[in-house]
Amino acid sequence: MKLSALLLFCAASVAQEMNVRTLIFESESSENYVELTPQKPLDLSSFTLCLRVATELPQEDREIILFAYRTQDHDELNLWREFDGRIGLYLRSSGEAAFFTVPALGPMQTHLCVTWESSSGATAVFVDGKKSLTKIYKKSHTVVSGGRVIIGQDPDSYLGDFNSVQSLVGEISDINLWSYVLPDSFIKQMATQTLSPACSGDVIDWKLVNLQIIGNVAHITRNV
Template sequence: SWYCGTILFYCISLVFNQIEPVRRTLVFTEETNNSYVELLPQKNLSMQAFTLCMQLATELASDEREIILFAYRTVDFDELNVWREADSTYILYLQGSYDGVSFHLPELNTFETNLCVTWESKSGLTAFHVDGKRSVRKMYKQGNIVQPGGRVILGQDPDSLLGSFNINQCFVGEIRDVNMWDYVLSDSMIGALHGGKLFPKGNIFDWETVKLQVNGIVQILWD
């Protein structure tokens, strides 16, 4: 009957709506000085605020070693970099500064960690979020503006626009769900993202649609 058919369609829809979308995972399998992935932004990286989120898994954090997690470089500066430093702190650097803002966070490991960084120019307030939980907020680079015209890469730290890589700073492991907004998401929204709710989509990088350029030994898996 019409009623039974409607109920069946509704049940089938519920089942399919529970299926997670297939997502890309970048796998950096070994230490190199030439393997990286460039992300092509959906709009200009001229920003007075941002939220950057990504899923990471690596075993390098068990060593006393620098690990580049995200790099945006212009011709003149490392404009926006996120590092896991050799002393186990996690640091955001803006506009070529050597005095980044550091945080003591739970270490990355072989299981996926959801890591987000937020910053806002007007107040200078900066924070890291690990698996939906926010760190203390610190003040950093109040009044600064992230400058456009650079290149965003994962896997290496460029000391020139797209080169001068150091094998001892590269990333080894898996990265996916790299999303970026040109505003600060609320704590509740970042918690919802960690819980699997993908709203709102990143307007700088949306992992579902962002174009990637792969260089060197990097595998792309569809999970």
């Protein structure tokens, strides 16, 4: 389905009650994680990444990995809550990132999205549907395929090397990845759950994506 047709379909749809899978990481660990198998390779010149997250770890306590995509040689696409509470997007980088000052992530669930577009480098974060300022980051870059998507840990190598003090403690759900930048209005509607559940990511579709759970991670469903 072409992007324009998909957006028209989603705009005309209203979400109905549905079951959403949720992952719960109860304690700090270097062993508990979930690997996602995307619907298609992460070969991206633009994207929208969205998820819902809640944590009781105070922001001054430590950093938290929210999404990790690692190839053999690089951290290809990582999303972090930094020590100071900012959101950091890293694209194949050893320290260079796009940082955004946002309302603190806490025990009340937050809908978080990040958008990036290669030709301009335009990058933005959305928290509960509200957009940040736009920053220019990694212009002309491309996210390459051939890696692993890991939730709950930051792999320092392709096969692991996890650090417990970077792990996610809390709950995460509704992880969707699109190979294009969604309109601001659609992200706002997703935050309030007024879009059809059929409007999921074309790269990672949370309703369909295979989850390989390693260690002590609870996998529940809830009605929304």
